[in-house]
Amino acid sequence: MSKTMALRVFGLNLVKTNRSLLQNACKATALPAGQTVAEASYATEVTVHASPAAIQKQKVSKAMKAYLKRATEHDEFMKTQHLEFQIGKRHLANMMGADAETFTQEDIDEAISYLFPSGLYDPKARPAMKTPEEVFPARKAAEFDETGRPFHSMFYTGKPNFFQLLHEIVEETNKLYELEERMLRRGIKPDENQKLEIAGFQVLPKDQLETQLVESIADIEYTNFSNSMDRLIASPYAYKSKAFIERYLKPLMDQSKQLEVPKPKIDEQGRQYITTYECLRKTARADVTVRMPGTGKISINGQDVSYFEDENSREQLLFPLNYSELLGKVDVEANVEGGGPSGQSGAIRWGIAMCLRSFVDQEMIESMRLAGLLTRDYRRRERKKFGQEGARRKYTWKKR
Amino acid sequence: MRIPGALYAARGRAPQSEKDVPFQEILPLRLKNTVSGKADSGSDVACLQEMGMLFACMKDNEFVEKYCHKEIQQFQNCFKCYMDRKFEAKKTVNQGVVQPGNNLNYKQLNKYMRRFPNPV
Amino acid sequence: MAVFYRIAIQSSIYGCRSMSMFPKHFGDPLRKKDMEDLNKSELTKFYHIPIKAALNNHSDTVFSDEIKLKMMNYITKNGNKALARGLLSRTFEIIKRAQTERLHLSPTDKQNVNTNAEKLLIEAVENSRPLLQLTSIKRGGVNYQVPVPITKKRSYFLAMKWLLDAAFEKDKKVCLPERLAWEILDAAHGQGRVIKKKDDVHKQCESNRAYAHYRWS
Numbered sequence: 001m002s003k004t005m006a007l008r009v010f011g012l013n014l015v016k017t018n019r020s021l022l023q024n025a026c027k028a029t030a031l032p033a034g035q036t037v038a039e040a041s042y043a044t045e046v047t048v049h050a051s052p053a054a055i056q057k058q059k060v061s062k063a064m065k066a067y068l069k070r071a072t073e074h075d076e077f078m079k080t081q082h083l084e085f086q087i088g089k090r091h092l093a094n095m096m097g098a099d100a101e102t103f104t105q106e107d108i109d110e111a112i113s114y115l116f117p118s119g120l121y122d123p124k125a126r127p128a129m130k131t132p133e134e135v136f137p138a139r140k141a142a143e144f145d146e147t148g149r150p151f152h153s154m155f156y157t158g159k160p161n162f163f164q165l166l167h168e169i170v171e172e173t174n175k176l177y178e179l180e181e182r183m184l185r186r187g188i189k190p191d192e193n194q195k196l197e198i199a200g201f202q203v204l205p206k207d208q209l210e211t212q213l214v215e216s217i218a219d220i221e222y223t224n225f226s227n228s229m230d231r232l233i234a235s236p237y238a239y240k241s242k243a244f245i246e247r248y249l250k251p252l253m254d255q256s257k258q259l260e261v262p263k264p265k266i267d268e269q270g271r272q273y274i275t276t277y278e279c280l281r282k283t284a285r286a287d288v289t290v291r292m293p294g295t296g297k298i299s300i301n302g303q304d305v306s307y308f309e310d311e312n313s314r315e316q317l318l319f320p321l322n323y324s325e326l327l328g329k330v331d332v333e334a335n336v337e338g339g340g341p342s343g344q345s346g347a348i349r350w351g352i353a354m355c356l357r358s359f360v361d362q363e364m365i366e367s368m369r370l371a372g373l374l375t376r377d378y379r380r381r382e383r384k385k386f387g388q389e390g391a392r393r394k395y396t397w398k399k400r
Numbered sequence: 401m402r403i404p405g406a407l408y409a410a411r412g413r414a415p416q417s418e419k420d421v422p423f424q425e426i427l428p429l430r431l432k433n434t435v436s437g438k439a440d441s442g443s444d445v446a447c448l449q450e451m452g453m454l455f456a457c458m459k460d461n462e463f464v465e466k467y468c469h470k471e472i473q474q475f476q477n478c479f480k481c482y483m484d485r486k487f488e489a490k491k492t493v494n495q496g497v498v499q500p501g502n503n504l505n506y507k508q509l510n511k512y513m514r515r516f517p518n519p520v
Numbered sequence: 521m522a523v524f525y526r527i528a529i530q531s532s533i534y535g536c537r538s539m540s541m542f543p544k545h546f547g548d549p550l551r552k553k554d555m556e557d558l559n560k561s562e563l564t565k566f567y568h569i570p571i572k573a574a575l576n577n578h579s580d581t582v583f584s585d586e587i588k589l590k591m592m593n594y595i596t597k598n599g600n601k602a603l604a605r606g607l608l609s610r611t612f613e614i615i616k617r618a619q620t621e622r623l624h625l626s627p628t629d630k631q632n633v634n635t636n637a638e639k640l641l642i643e644a645v646e647n648s649r650p651l652l653q654l655t656s657i658k659r660g661g662v663n664y665q666v667p668v669p670i671t672k673k674r675s676y677f678l679a680m681k682w683l684l685d686a687a688f689e690k691d692k693k694v695c696l697p698e699r700l701a702w703e704i705l706d707a708a709h710g711q712g713r714v715i716k717k718k719d720d721v722h723k724q725c726e727s728n729r730a731y732a733h734y735r736w737s
Contacts, residue, residue, distance in 0.1 A: 199564070199565055199567070199568050200567070200568025200569070201568075202545060251568070252545055252568055252569055252570060253568055253569065253570045310602040310605075311602070311605055311606075311609075312576070312577060312601070312602065312605060315579045315581075316576055316579065318579070319574070319578070319579045319580065322579070322580070322581060323552070323580050342576055345576070346576050350573075366567070367552070367555060369571060370549065370550045370555060370563075370566055370571055371549050371550060371551070371552070371555075371571075371574060371580060372548075372549025372550075372571050372572055372573045372574035372578075373573075373574060375546075375570070375571055375572060375573040375574075376573065377573035379540055379541060379542070379573075380540065381540075382540035391540070
């Protein structure tokens with residue numbers, strides 16, 4: 001009887017958090033389960049087989065009751081939140097004169113920043129509207145059955161998923177060690193061509209691992225994790241368990257962005273040109289046009305290089321041109337506003353460098369990237385903190 | 401090793417009788433599973449010999465550096481090695497990361513002994 | 521009614537980033553010279569690492585130099601770097617003039633006269649770098665002056681500081697670039713106040729060599 005009740009409760013809300021229970025229930029009563037298996041398999045991996053009759057007779061344990069209560073409450077809460085979110089979205093769409101059905105999250109962000117302009121420094125402190133799933137972190141599904149018996153053998157560690165992961169890593173490592181032993185005895189060396197390339201990757205950072213495991217991890221536990229991952233990766237046969245390792249690696253850089261180089265257009269004089277809009281540095285904003293066969297003419301807001309009074313800023317303008325050895329071969333036009341000379345010259349420097357990508361070969365682009373010319377310098381003035389003289393500097397200590 | 405009482409008798413001193421003075425275990429007769437870090441701070445004085453050689457050479461040549469090129473090189477290399485080692489130690493040894501070898505830091509020793517404690 | 525949440529935006533790729541600096545895994549920008557020194561396999565290591573933006577006082581020309589940049593920073597007062605840059609270039613001009621004059625006056629050994637002002641600055645700094653330093657250490661109520669080896673970075677700092685101190689210590693009529701130029705020229709030729717100061721430090725260290733084992737740092 002209790003099971004049917006539980007089923008009813010969960011049948012109402014197909015929410016991620018209690019997917020596993022639902023699955024279990026479905027299995028027990030042989031109902032078709034319509035949802036996909038979760039990508040993070042931890043919460044859903046454990047399945048309960050049809051419990052023996054003896055257990056079925058027993059009462060539902062207190063823990064389970066409490067969990068069910070919590071789960072229903074949470075479901076109700078999420079439902080209302082969803083509803084409110086939908087209503088809010090519709091209102092926003094109305095206000096912006098758009099169709100509510102096709103109003104995406106990006107549109108919402110745009111609308112919010114337009115309707116509620118905020119002068120707050122920290123982006124986290126500015127108003128935002130996100131789906132309830134993003135705002136309220138995912139919760140674990142029930143980790144025990146109706147009698148209160150935990151599914152996982154490491155339930156009482158408090159962090160079963162994390163310790164399970166550690167066990168898995170060690171298992172993999174031991175497997176690789178055994179393989180190495182066997183291969184050594186046979187006199188076979190590991191394949192150099194298949195060697196695992198992890199130069200562009202890093203072990204999953206702590207916060208991401210936490211969200212993946214749905215458990216909070218202490219710092220020392222994270223060090224244990226990263227150390228054991230390092231040990232696994234350092235094994236010469238690491239490529240054998242590539243799939244496992246890659247689940248806990250994260251690329252350092254998005255490579256695809258580097259390869260997109262815009263094609264230059266042709267202007268009325270038959271010259272190639274390319275324009276970069278939105279060149280930002282500090283509070284300066286510029287758009288830069290570079291024309292290919294040129295004589296090295298530079299015009300900034302209609303003036304020449306003397307627009308900048310100090311030498312340093314002028315030097316900055318010439319940096320990318322000089323670096324790519326195109327100084328005197330291209331013309332540069334820039335419109336710049338906001339900020340001071342240093343910010344403006346930085347913005348134009350970045351714009352020129354981005355434009356020049358279209359006129360140089362791949363090797364030079366990579367070289368320019370390594371020289372730090374293609375990185376957008378998004379550093380801003382750090383705010384002053386209260387109780388301090390500036391951003392970092394503290395007041396002189398006075399005893400009294 | 402037990403020493404026969406007769407040996408003491410020959411030197412004119414009777415051994416203590418266990419009945420009169422029963423043995424008391426004031427402290428457990430077992431080594432602790434930790435070592436203190438007091439003595440392990442080590443000497444921070446490095447490159448004394450190189451410095452001495454440098455001074456001798458400098459004094460001989462009236463503090464003209466170009467005549468003591470070799471000594472200066474040795475001294476600077478020594479100091480650089482020392483600083484590098486210190487920097488490395490900060491990352492590994494002082495954190496207590498156990499590595500193979502016989503020259504262990506007290507933190508490493510403690511970690512090691514916690515893993516393999518004395519049998520009770 | 522719309523609902524607004526104050527949420528911690530989970531950053532997509534780089535974790536939490538502070539707006540005033542680059543994340544930790546960003547590499548420092550390389551100079552063209554460094555890139556030529558590295559071989560292919562070492563360069564591919566950088567292929568996957570994002571690079572910090574080049575600083576706004578960097579420029580990869582033949583004139584850019586680490587010591588020159590540092591010197592400029594040390595001359596700077598109250599953040600007026602443009603003025604410092606002007607002063608330094610004026611110094612270089614004076615050096616160049618003086619050396620050119622010397623070149624024309626001595627027709628015999630033209631090879632020995634260096635007219636490259638930047639090279640002269642580097643030479644001067646290298647010449648006035650100390651090897652050791654005295655620090656006072658308290659042992660049993662007595663302060664001992666103990667000679668200690670110094671790091672490369674600090675030795676460069678001291679050399680440049682001494683050069684500047686000597687230049688700032690001047691009568692009001694003479695401008696800084698002129699005085700600095702003469703100090704640099706003197707130090708580059710292994711004479712003058714700065715070199716003497718360095719030798720003094722070395723001599724003091726030598727006389728206090730008995731205390732060398734008191735060092736604890």
